[in-house]
Amino acid sequence: MKKIVAFFLAVMMTASVTACGSSSTTSSTAPAASTAESKAESQAASTAAKSDFKIAMVTDTGGVNDQSFNQSSWEGLQKLSKDLGVTVKYTESKQPSDYTTNLDKAADDGNNLIWGIGFAMADAVTNAAKQNPDISYAIVDNSYGDKTPSNVTGVMFRAQEPSFLVGYIAAKTTKTGKVGFVGGQTSDIISQFEYGYKAGVAYAAKEMKKNITVDAQYAESFNDAAKGKAIASKMFNNGCDIVFHAAGGVGVGVIAAAKEANKFAIGVDRDQAYLAPKNVLTSALKLVNKAVELVSKEAVDGKQIGGKTYNYGLAENAVGIPEEHTLMGDDTYNAAIALESKIKDKTITPPANKDEYNKFVAGLK
Known part of the structure; x- marks a missing residue:
């Protein structure tokens, strides 16, 4: 597909950084210096905030090296980390009973956003989200429809x-x-x-x-x-x-x-x-890596991602x-x-x- 990497939709807008306003002055050089300093301070603050943002990913039983959607999801987070400096980590689930344990550990580790990879984790993710209302959760390949909790995001594809x-x-x-x-x-x-x-x-x-x-x-x-x-x-x-x-x-x-x-x-x-x-x-x-990367970026930028499902296809x-x-x-x-x-x-x-x-x-x- 000739434009497969020229990705996604207006729904996934990149965030803009707004410069602080400068005060009035009679000096011809002072405003430029003040604006430049404000921009630098704003950018530095934004970078610092992003570097403190932590994202964890819990795989399903396929593991992170499944050559498929778990691996692709992790690659998306790795790219996000490289581009923005956020901290990313994954935990592998060897069996379904690991889902709850791994999600709990991710919450205890102070992560701001926790991904569950695969529809098999749907119940475990919603249970974790109820127990941790201040943490954002997201899941690949599952939609909760109109019952989506306010701190949960679904990502679906028209496979x-x-x-x-x-x-x-x-x-x-x-x-x-x-x-x-x-x-x-x-x-x-x-x-x-x-x-x-x-x-x-x-x-x-x-x-x-x-x-x-x-x-x-x-x-x-x-x-x-x-x-x-x-x-x-x-x-x-x-x-x-x-x-x-x-x-x-x-x-x-x-x-x-x-x-x-x-x-x-x-x-x-x-x-x-x-x-x-x-x-x-x-x-x-199915470009799971891009979906995970872009939805995570919205969370890093402070946008509201919870309570809804992103649905992607050829269009x-x-x-x-x-x-x-x-x-x-x-x-x-x-x-x-x-x-x-x-x-x-x-x-x-x-x-x-x-x-x-x-x-x-x-x-x-």
């Missing part, structure tokens, strides 16, 4: 949109007419990936007047790479030549299976081609596909980019769940 694009690419690329999908834990969030992908496959199949099937299976884990490899290997053995994963660390195993079978995998969240340059066809990008240049497209070729890539425009202008609305998918497919007939 069905990039998934539709990679499904279209998979259908245009497959030689066997059979492709696969491996999900992490069964949830509404992962359904966005599954049904967006299936719809993209169906759309391309209709366009090409071909019958292309999708084999879908869930690992019920985000960190069991061995299970991901086993599931994908079976799919490849059963005739799939492309498998898309939305499974965090499980997806590392899917990509390993593709490399071993000399077939294609499709990555998720970040451009995962570096894991297997000859076998990762493309990736469904905000927050999701998409990588520009690199050697393995698929120019024709398929350009066709996918053309579809991107149709999604942005709502000519096409990718489905996010089974019911929406069934209606979408019915509309293709």
Whole structure:
């Protein structure tokens, strides 16, 4: 996607620094000096305040090196720290029972903003927020709707949109007419990936007047790479030549299976081609790093971020596909980019769940 890094929306405005007013004087040089000193003092005070701001991140069970959204989230905080000088830290959760303990520790450490990464932490985050009303909390991949606490921020992505694009690419690329999908834990969030992908496959199949099937299976884990490899290997053995994963660390195993079978995998969240340059066809990008960075910056700048949900998709240049497209070729890539425009202008609305998918497919007939 040609403008994927030229990010986001008017909603994510950068903060401005307002200079203090200068007093009147008859000297021609005094006002300039006073204004310059005021600006310097204001900037110094702002820098000092930001350096005192502390942000903690608690991962889900995928861990910070999941090659997916936990890692991407941490990269966003690292960039924020580099740019603004804020203190950032992460704690890994090895199992769901760690969520509450890790969130409590982050609160005890005096953090101003605490991130929970992943929808699985939804209950733990709201409980922590109730116990610590003076601390701001934010969560990736979860929305509490009109029940969002005043000190909690949700960050959501329309993951069905990039998934539709990679499904279209998979259908245009497959030689066997059979492709696969491996999900992490069964949830509404992962359904966005599954049904967006299936719809993209169906759309391309209709366009090409071909019958292309999708084999879908869930690992019920985000960190069991061995299970991901086993599931994908079976799919490849059963005739799939492309498998898309939305499974965090499980997806590392899917990509390993593709490399071993000399077939294609499709990555998720970040451009995962570096894991297997000859076998990762493309990736469904979800720029969690930018969302975490920009929402955190609003908090650092003193803006009110709580009590609402930020929702990002193609229209905000927050999701998409990588520009690199050697393995698929120019024709398929350009066709996918053309579809991107149709999604942005709502000519096409990718489905996010089974019911929406069934209606979408019915509309293709």
